[in-house]
Amino acid sequence: MNEQNAFKVVPHGEIAVLEFDLVGEKVNKLSSHVMKQLSKVIDDLKASPYKAVVILSKKPKIFIAGADIEEIKTMTTKEQFESAVEGGQSIFNKLEDLPQVVVAAVNGACAGGGCELILACDYRMASDDSSTRIGLPETQLGIIPGFGGCVRLPRVVGLQAALDVILAGKLLNAKKAQKIGLVDRLVHQNQLLAESIKWTQEILKEGKGKRKKTFKPKGAVNVVLESALGRPVVFSKARQSVMKQTRGHYPAPLKALSAIQKTYGMSDRERALRIERELFCEAAVTDISKNLIHVFFLTEMVKKQSGVPGVAVKPQEVKSIGILGAGTMGGGIAYVAADKGISVRMKDLSWDALGKGLKHAQDLWMKLMKKKVIDRYQLKQKMDLVSVGLDYSGFKSLDVVVEAIVEDMAIKQKVIGETAAQMRNDAIIATNTSSLSVTEMAQGHPRPEYFAGMHFFNPVNKMPLVEVIRGEKTSDTTIATIFDLTKRMGKMPVVVKDGPGFLVNRLLLPYMAEAAFLLQEGMSIDIVDKAYVESFGMPMGPFALMDEVGLDVCAKVLKIFKKSFGERIEISPIMEKLLAAGRLGRKNSKGFYLYDATGKRLETDSTVYEDLGLSSPTDPYEEKECLERGVFSMINECSLALNQDRIVETPHEVDLAMIMGTGFPPFRGGLLKYADSLGANYIADQLELYSSQRKAARLKPAAPLRDMAKNEKTFYAKT
Numbered sequence: 056m057n058e059q060n061a062f063k064v065v066p067h068g069e070i071a072v073l074e075f076d077l078v079g080e081k082v083n084k085l086s087s088h089v090m091k092q093l094s095k096v097i098d099d100l101k102a103s104p105y106k107a108v109v110i111l112s113k114k115p116k117i118f119i120a121g122a123d124i125e126e127i128k129t130m131t132t133k134e135q136f137e138s139a140v141e142g143g144q145s146i147f148n149k150l151e152d153l154p155q156v157v158v159a160a161v162n163g164a165c166a167g168g169g170c171e172l173i174l175a176c177d178y179r180m181a182s183d184d185s186s187t188r189i190g191l192p193e194t195q196l197g198i199i200p201g202f203g204g205c206v207r208l209p210r211v212v213g214l215q216a217a218l219d220v221i222l223a224g225k226l227l228n229a230k231k232a233q234k235i236g237l238v239d240r241l242v243h244q245n246q247l248l249a250e251s252i253k254w255t256q257e258i259l260k261e262g263k264g265k266r267k268k269t270f271k272p273k274g275a276v277n278v279v280l281e282s283a284l285g286r287p288v289v290f291s292k293a294r295q296s297v298m299k300q301t302r303g304h305y306p307a308p309l310k311a312l313s314a315i316q317k318t319y320g321m322s323d324r325e326r327a328l329r330i331e332r333e334l335f336c337e338a339a340v341t342d343i344s345k346n347l348i349h350v351f352f353l354t355e356m357v358k359k360q361s362g363v364p365g366v367a368v369k370p371q372e373v374k375s376i377g378i379l380g381a382g383t384m385g386g387g388i389a390y391v392a393a394d395k396g397i398s399v400r401m402k403d404l405s406w407d408a409l410g411k412g413l414k415h416a417q418d419l420w421m422k423l424m425k426k427k428v429i430d431r432y433q434l435k436q437k438m439d440l441v442s443v444g445l446d447y448s449g450f451k452s453l454d455v456v457v458e459a460i461v462e463d464m465a466i467k468q469k470v471i472g473e474t475a476a477q478m479r480n481d482a483i484i485a486t487n488t489s490s491l492s493v494t495e496m497a498q499g500h501p502r503p504e505y506f507a508g509m510h511f512f513n514p515v516n517k518m519p520l521v522e523v524i525r526g527e528k529t530s531d532t533t534i535a536t537i538f539d540l541t542k543r544m545g546k547m548p549v550v551v552k553d554g555p556g557f558l559v560n561r562l563l564l565p566y567m568a569e570a571a572f573l574l575q576e577g578m579s580i581d582i583v584d585k586a587y588v589e590s591f592g593m594p595m596g597p598f599a600l601m602d603e604v605g606l607d608v609c610a611k612v613l614k615i616f617k618k619s620f621g622e623r624i625e626i627s628p629i630m631e632k633l634l635a636a637g638r639l640g641r642k643n644s645k646g647f648y649l650y651d652a653t654g655k656r657l658e659t660d661s662t663v664y665e666d667l668g669l670s671s672p673t674d675p676y677e678e679k680e681c682l683e684r685g686v687f688s689m690i691n692e693c694s695l696a697l698n699q700d701r702i703v704e705t706p707h708e709v710d711l712a713m714i715m716g717t718g719f720p721p722f723r724g725g726l727l728k729y730a731d732s733l734g735a736n737y738i739a740d741q742l743e744l745y746s747s748q749r750k751a752a753r754l755k756p757a758a759p760l761r762d763m764a765k766n767e768k769t770f771y772a773k774t
Contacts, residue, residue: 116163121169165190180251191224458474572627599656606640706771740764
């Protein structure tokens with residue numbers, strides 16, 4: 056990294072344009088070395104004859120991505136954080152105190168420290184390009200804005216808007232940023248430099264000079280809530296909202312709220328920043344922050360990967376894709392592809408099915424239009440990228456086809472063979488199967504090296520994970536192409552080896568199966584689910600999850616697992632009784648829970664116990680056992696999938712997949728990061744205990760886990 060040349064002052068008459076370009080890096084970031092250089096540049100500008108300064112990035116889609124997370128990752132003590140944050144605050148204070156008028160000209164990502172930098176400026180102009188995103192995402196990393204964000208943002212945009220941005224860790228598009236007052240003017244990105252200089256000249260000519268950060272309510276802003284009288288109400292509601300969203304598992308939003316509440320309206324800047332700094336340090340030293348930073352790096356790793364480790368493989372170019380099957384899944388895949396500018400051709404057996412697929416995609420864009428994320432013209436542009444048909448017209452020009460038809464091996468093999476005959480020899484077909492063997496399915500393809508799995512999770516528009524499944528004959532180029540395509544669609548790919556349940560479902564099924572045994576042994580559905588959601592932090596409990604997946608699907612996949620893995624898979628008799636009682640879950644509004652007409656989950660269906668031949672729950676176990684039997688079953692299975700079967704290569708991929716595919720609590724760092732925090736010894740001992748107490752052979756620790764316990768090994772290498 057060449058940080059010596061990060062800043063360059065370019066004269067434009069009485070205006071100095073300060074260009075930021077971190078040579079050798081894709082993004083501009085505020086490392087400690089960069090901050091020292093910025094400090095020197097500010098000192099030089101202060102002593103210069105310039106009347107104004109315009110700050111500009113030379114990166115095409117990045118203004119400033121924020122602080123250097125690598126440096127934050129290495130810090131462990133309050134003293135280290137205190138020193139770093141105090142230094143950053145001091146430099147931004149110098150920027151704010153420059154005698155010259157300072158204008159920020161923003162194009163691209165302006166996050167964290169980048170946003171705090173422009174808040175220290177007097178005026179802010181931004182490009183209206185889609186890459187422009189401005190905000191303070193620190194709470195997503197378990198920390199709070201520490202370079203003055205908690206102090207300055209409420210003074211610039213008001214209390215309500217500032218809380219909305221900071222507590223949720225939001226990045227706003229340019230229009231939204233202008234609406235709340237974070238940005239003063241918007242221009243086309245090609246005119247940003249010229250217009251920012253022109254505007255700065257106008258400011259100087261009109262004698263506006265420096266600008267005090269004092270929020271003045273306008274438009275739809277509730278003036279009463281911004282007043283001293285209304286602020287207690289705003290803070291109270293914000294705290295309630297944070298607790299509802301986080302269930303108290305994430306301390307950073309509460310620290311940020313405290314920082315804003317204590318400093319809003321305070322005239323002493325140094326005192327206010329000291330309060331912000333202290334609360335930053337309190338959040339930064341927590342294990343939760345370290346875990347969230349770990350998750351951040353998991354996602355960053357994917358951006359740099361090709362899907363084929365240790366080999367330089369170039370993906371094939373993909374300009375257009377086809378989709379076989381226009382159901383909800385097919386329509387969802389069409390949406391995520393076309394939304395990123397990829398041309399889509401959907402094929403199905405009837406116009407009715409195609410109409411439903413198109414409508415599903417259109418409905419998703421309509422929601423964005425109602426939220427003013429896109430306009431009507433953009434909606435039409437995106438819809439125009441999706442075409443439909445009953446035959447293979449146009450398939451010769453397609454680069455990739457995603458098959459999303461019925462989960463039947465014979466039918467899939469037949470359709471894959473037919474489709475391959477209608478495509479170029481080098482075109483790729485990917486199956487969206489969730490449970491069938493990709494290697495076996497590839498037998499239907501005349502060129503199996505051009506065949507792979509591309510398992511999307513439902514709902515496609517919301518779930519980030521895509522499992523890229525390598526069959527026995529899948530080529531490196533095919534994997535690299537599907538991996539790259541997945542990232543272009545805005546999804547998070549994880550490459551997995553073909554095997555029953557692949558990775559996520561293989562780990563989830565023992566977890567859900569264990570819940571059925573807990574029910575059989577007298578536990579209440581709502582008590583078990585509540586424990587997983589409120590105490591452990593899962594987005595939903597195992598019973599609610601089974602309802603979502605479909606109880607028939609769960610039973611079917613459990614049988615596949617039983618066939619593949621033999622005696623170590625036990626299936627509770629409850630699973631068959633559920634199907635006999637006609638309980639399929641959310642799909643027929645009859646499962647463990649009741650549902651309204653819209654499919655919204657309501658309370659537990661109390662009649663389920665009688666239908667399953669169970670007496671009223673006695674809840675014989677403590678919450679701890681219910682949680683450990685489910686979570687430790689996943690860890691136990693993972694020891695086999697990772698260490699024995701090599702379904703994935705590293706624990707990083709397991710944690711990324713479980714967080715992105717199941718909502719495993721990010722604050723715990725992922726399944727295996729959590730396992731390491733407990734230790735293999737403890738997990739193996741507890742499984743042995745439960746196996747003995749409950750006469751459950753399925754809970755016995757697997758050989759790889761026992762080996763880890765014996766040799767005091769961890770999933771992640773010890774540092």
